[in-house]
Amino acid sequence: MAKKVVLAYSGGLDTSVAVRWMIEQWGVEVVCVLVDVGQDPDSSESFESIRSRALAAGAMDFVVVDAREEMARYFCGPAIAANALYEGKYPLVSALSRPVIVRHLVDQARTFGADAVAHGSTGKGNDQVRFEVGVHALAPDLDVLAPVRLWGMSRADSVDFAEKWGIPIKATKEKIYSIDENLWGRAIECGEIEDPWAPPPEEPYTLTRIRTDVPVELTISFRQGVPVALDGEAMGLADLLKALTDRVGPTGFGRLDMVENRRVGIKSREVYECPAALALITAHADLEDLVLERELHHEKARLQIRWAELVYDGMWFSPLKEALDAFFQETQRHVSGDVRMRFEAPGVGRVTGRRSPEALYDLGLATYEAADSFNHFDSEGFVKIYGLGLKTWAARQGAKNATPQS
Secondary structure, rough: OOOOEEEEEEOOHHHHHHHHHHHHHHHEEEEEEEOOOOOOOOOOOOOHHHHHHHHHOOOOOEEEOOOHHHHHHHHHHHHHHHEEEEEEEOHHHHHHHHHHHHHHHHHHHHHHOOEEEOOOOOOOOOOHHHHHHHHHHHHHOOOOEEEHHHHOOOOHHHOOOOHHHHOOOOOOOOOOOOEEEEEEEEEEEOHHHHOOOOOOOOOOOOOOOOOOOOOOOEEEEEOEEEEEEOEEEEEOHHHHHHHHHHHHHHHHOOOOEEEEEOOOEEEEEEEEEEEHHHHHHHHHHHHHHHHHHHHHHHHHHHHHHHHHHHHHOOOOOOHHHHHHHHHHHHHHHHHOOOEEEEEOOOEEEEEEEOOOOOOOOHHHHHHOOOOOOOOOOHHHHHHHHOHHHHHHHHHHHHHHHHHOOO
């Protein structure tokens, strides 16, 4: 068994109990590491109060790592380049933050001379896969511990355990919702959400509560696939995500209600709110429509699906995902320009214009008006040659299949 463990610590019930439980059951020293990926602690809770809770639980040390800029640039940026939507819907809110946390868990394990890392995930979810596979990829010599998977305690048992050891938790025995958030969005589950027929409750939403009936129009500027400005104001991606959320969230844009296929084989009803993520992916994909060559565009669309699956499944550090990153980076060389969008309650957002100095759109070729520069006579030969193989097949073999079979 390990002697010193670095724990991915959120300050919630499970990870707080995990600190003391590992000390009591395994006799280990525990270092708590909170990686700030843009989560917003409760207004009555600060990182300092979370630190106090970790130390009260018995942690030998508590570390906060500010990884917001890192996550925006190196994790959200590639997701935008990949137009990443798992199963065509989910913009990988939690999946993107886990490899960020894993990187810093491993770094802190090296700093503190730990021989193991630990997480607070259950055995039913995706995060256990993301944490453990990620650590194995970066540090195969480290053990990975999952106390929540082993202890067999109910939520009520965990609350009692915390009270027994004087851990100042805020949780109660009744858990309504489980919420994970970062600068890319919020993931909401549990409670009445677990019934796929029940309408999602309004209560857990914070980013997308409708607070305006005035339409919002804005322009997002990209440089080589990276969002760099909002309405002409240059800003870093982390700041742009915050500004975009503040602008479009009040229109209700960015909510997602879906039944998704978890990596462990369970179908799960999930509710998300991710206004900035969905707005940026929509705008970026639209700009690519304008600037990418047809064959490249079509192949990229196919590979985007695979990239999203890999990241969802915890394979951020895999060779295939890195190879796809290299391909996507090459596709972004000409993805520069502006996309105008309009958002209005309740939750409607759409692209209303796009422009780029590298656009492949040629008005002279596209128009049917007097400015038409397309040589229509060239099409006759093209169509004949294009359909020649099918015409030959139809003449020799296709006649017997011409009439629908009863």
